[in-house]
Amino acid sequence: MLRQLSRVPRILAARALHTKRFRDSRSPPFVLRFCTAAAEAPPGANDPDPTPHKPQEAVTGEAQVHGFQAETAQLLQIVAKSLYKDKEVFLRELISNAADASEKRRYLERTGTDGLSPVETDEIIITTDKENRTLTIADSGVGMSEQEIHANLGQIARSGTKAFLSNQGGGAGLDLIGQFGVGFYSVFMVSDDVQVFTKSAVEAEPAFSWTCEGASGAYSVAPAEHVSVGTKVVIKLNDESADFADENFVREVIQKYSNFVGTKVRLNGAVVNTVEPLWTLDKKKVTDEQHDEFYRYLTKAWDKPAAHLWYAADAPLSVKALFYIPGMNREKFGMGRETPGVNVYCRKVLIESECAAIIPDWLRFVKGVVDSEDVPLNISRETMQDSALIRQLNKAVTSRVIRWLKDLGKTDPETYTKIFDEFGNYIKEGVCIDDRNKKDILPLLRFGSTHSADEMQSLEDYVGRMSNTQESIYYLSAPDYASALASPYYEVFKQKGYEVLLMREEIDDYLVAQVPEYEGKKLVNAEGANLNLMETPAADDMSKEDQDKLCEWLKEVLGDKVQAVRATGRLVDSPSILVNHESSVMRKLSKLQNMPMGTRQELEVNPSHTVISLLNDLRQDEAHQELAGQVADQLLDNSLLAAGVLDDSRSMVQRLNVLLESCLKAHKPAQ
Numbered sequence: 001m002l003r004q005l006s007r008v009p010r011i012l013a014a015r016a017l018h019t020k021r022f023r024d025s026r027s028p029p030f031v032l033r034f035c036t037a038a039a040e041a042p043p044g045a046n047d048p049d050p051t052p053h054k055p056q057e058a059v060t061g062e063a064q065v066h067g068f069q070a071e072t073a074q075l076l077q078i079v080a081k082s083l084y085k086d087k088e089v090f091l092r093e094l095i096s097n098a099a100d101a102s103e104k105r106r107y108l109e110r111t112g113t114d115g116l117s118p119v120e121t122d123e124i125i126i127t128t129d130k131e132n133r134t135l136t137i138a139d140s141g142v143g144m145s146e147q148e149i150h151a152n153l154g155q156i157a158r159s160g161t162k163a164f165l166s167n168q169g170g171g172a173g174l175d176l177i178g179q180f181g182v183g184f185y186s187v188f189m190v191s192d193d194v195q196v197f198t199k200s201a202v203e204a205e206p207a208f209s210w211t212c213e214g215a216s217g218a219y220s221v222a223p224a225e226h227v228s229v230g231t232k233v234v235i236k237l238n239d240e241s242a243d244f245a246d247e248n249f250v251r252e253v254i255q256k257y258s259n260f261v262g263t264k265v266r267l268n269g270a271v272v273n274t275v276e277p278l279w280t281l282d283k284k285k286v287t288d289e290q291h292d293e294f295y296r297y298l299t300k301a302w303d304k305p306a307a308h309l310w311y312a313a314d315a316p317l318s319v320k321a322l323f324y325i326p327g328m329n330r331e332k333f334g335m336g337r338e339t340p341g342v343n344v345y346c347r348k349v350l351i352e353s354e355c356a357a358i359i360p361d362w363l364r365f366v367k368g369v370v371d372s373e374d375v376p377l378n379i380s381r382e383t384m385q386d387s388a389l390i391r392q393l394n395k396a397v398t399s400r401v402i403r404w405l406k407d408l409g410k411t412d413p414e415t416y417t418k419i420f421d422e423f424g425n426y427i428k429e430g431v432c433i434d435d436r437n438k439k440d441i442l443p444l445l446r447f448g449s450t451h452s453a454d455e456m457q458s459l460e461d462y463v464g465r466m467s468n469t470q471e472s473i474y475y476l477s478a479p480d481y482a483s484a485l486a487s488p489y490y491e492v493f494k495q496k497g498y499e500v501l502l503m504r505e506e507i508d509d510y511l512v513a514q515v516p517e518y519e520g521k522k523l524v525n526a527e528g529a530n531l532n533l534m535e536t537p538a539a540d541d542m543s544k545e546d547q548d549k550l551c552e553w554l555k556e557v558l559g560d561k562v563q564a565v566r567a568t569g570r571l572v573d574s575p576s577i578l579v580n581h582e583s584s585v586m587r588k589l590s591k592l593q594n595m596p597m598g599t600r601q602e603l604e605v606n607p608s609h610t611v612i613s614l615l616n617d618l619r620q621d622e623a624h625q626e627l628a629g630q631v632a633d634q635l636l637d638n639s640l641l642a643a644g645v646l647d648d649s650r651s652m653v654q655r656l657n658v659l660l661e662s663c664l665k666a667h668k669p670a671q
Helices: 002-006 008-025 070-083 089-110 146-153 160-167 183-189 239-245 247-257 288-299 387-411 413-433 438-444 459-465 481-486 488-496 508-514 544-561 584-592 610-619 622-643 650-666
Strands: 064-067 123-129 134-139 191-199 207-212 218-225 230-237 264-267 307-313 319-325 342-346 349-352 367-371 447-449 452-457 472-477 500-503 521-525 564-567 576-579 602-605
Touching: 089 123, 089 134, 089 183, 089 230, 089 247, 089 349, 123 239, 123 247, 134 239, 146 191, 146 207, 146 218, 183 191, 230 239, 239 247, 247 264, 247 349, 288 319, 288 367, 307 387, 319 387, 387 413, 387 438, 413 438, 413 508, 438 459, 447 459, 452 459, 459 472, 472 488, 472 508, 481 488, 481 500, 488 576, 500 508, 544 564, 544 602, 544 610, 544 622, 576 622, 602 622, 610 622, 622 650
Parallel strands: 123 264, 342 367, 472 500, 472 521, 564 602
Antiparallel strands: 064 218, 123 134, 134 230, 191 207, 191 230, 207 218, 307 319, 319 367, 342 349, 447 452, 447 500, 576 602
């Protein structure tokens, strides 16, 4: 206490200089208007500042110095220097305080409270002065009496909002933000010199000035004059925080955190908060143009949303939300990985942007807002706490978004197909990594199919068309419909009349590994072995013994290039295929990681095909053993090429030239 009293003369002198400095450096206020229709230019957005010119606020009496208790002073240091992660938050906190003060006054007026002073405007007025490095925030709210100044600004962690609600019996219909009573003190992150002018909305209450030089351990209160009803906070910014005297920077911060507060905000004469919080409105009255503007505000993009979802729930938290699916996937244009797209608000004030806790990472393409009055916050209101409750919220929101996409696929398949074309790989990613929701995500998948050249098919569509004789769901890696029809792997399915799904993307290799079956039907690779859907026919000119000998000879010639060679009945128009091979994607990954590839691939030959029959004759001719070996190697390379796993075609080209030469010599016209 002695240390604090010894500082009184210095503090009083500083107060006198401080008051004069702000009286001389005050700049005209600038006001932002809250819009009532997002799709139209807000009424009065460019109106001049309605606040009439009047004498400047001034201290009229002797300042009384009051010392914080030692514990309070230490807590103030923590709040000012350690509690908040981001300096920008102080502006959000002061605007929230101003909005709460305005809402309290409006509530008192609505409830017929007697003895209230009239106000000239109902706005939050923010003024920047770059030259003098000051920032001023003024409201026309409920203001404070001297007793309330000591209670609200002389104590930390005492919430004036909670006290007001208690005095009003709960305050039904009030839309207030504050919770913890520490937000005001965040101002000391950017300033060591703060002055507050305030006048209570109660008639005949005098005006006061409150000043404090940072977390110094003391503050002073003095009578003041020319003070309007409400509160004005005048901040002398420190050197590290000069950006907050820049109008453009302050506008960005306001629009980021406080764009939806329920009171109009003016900044140096122009309206800032011109976008409405659509999630709070009657969805039937919101236009497509409003959705487009709100989506662009959220995403900072210029495309239009493909679809939107309104969502409200009472458990595990009371939640209102609005989600959008973009019209364009920016990841596929090389714009970098998408960040989480959902912002968390509490009573229309931003708490956490791009929050990763609300929906899983694979749904990062979904943009939107989640607003909850009940969301558990830490004391700085920068992040959420109570992880168990947030996990429940994540589960509820994720399930609702999945159900929305599933319903959209049925009610508006054209729109859903466009969405899947853009974001299908995200959904496939979800199948691969989200075990909890995998079963629910599967109906969202869409694939190309031999059923149609143009339409995408769901697994449900495929199963619904399966014949009674078909036991499995078959799929084939093919870049497009035409390639699939020309593939030797499709021949047997075409003959049997079985539909085959087309896996066109690299991620599909991982996808099918995570989906062994759907609705009791196994997913089977059409390129796999043991697909003897048809019995191996006995070729007219090749006995079973000759087939076995040919396969033995091929294995001897090809050596370690194949693990086995056998005859098959699955081929119709092709002489051979490769089975049990690694996909092209896995082969690329193995090369990148310098991992050796084991020889698992097997060659299957069609004994009814002319090439195989003639090769069987050629291999038995001692004079053409070299040519037979070259044909065997070419047969394998053709199969590798058809499977999309031929690593190096240069040796094949050289061999083809030799075979062409032999063919031409054999058919050389007689001279």
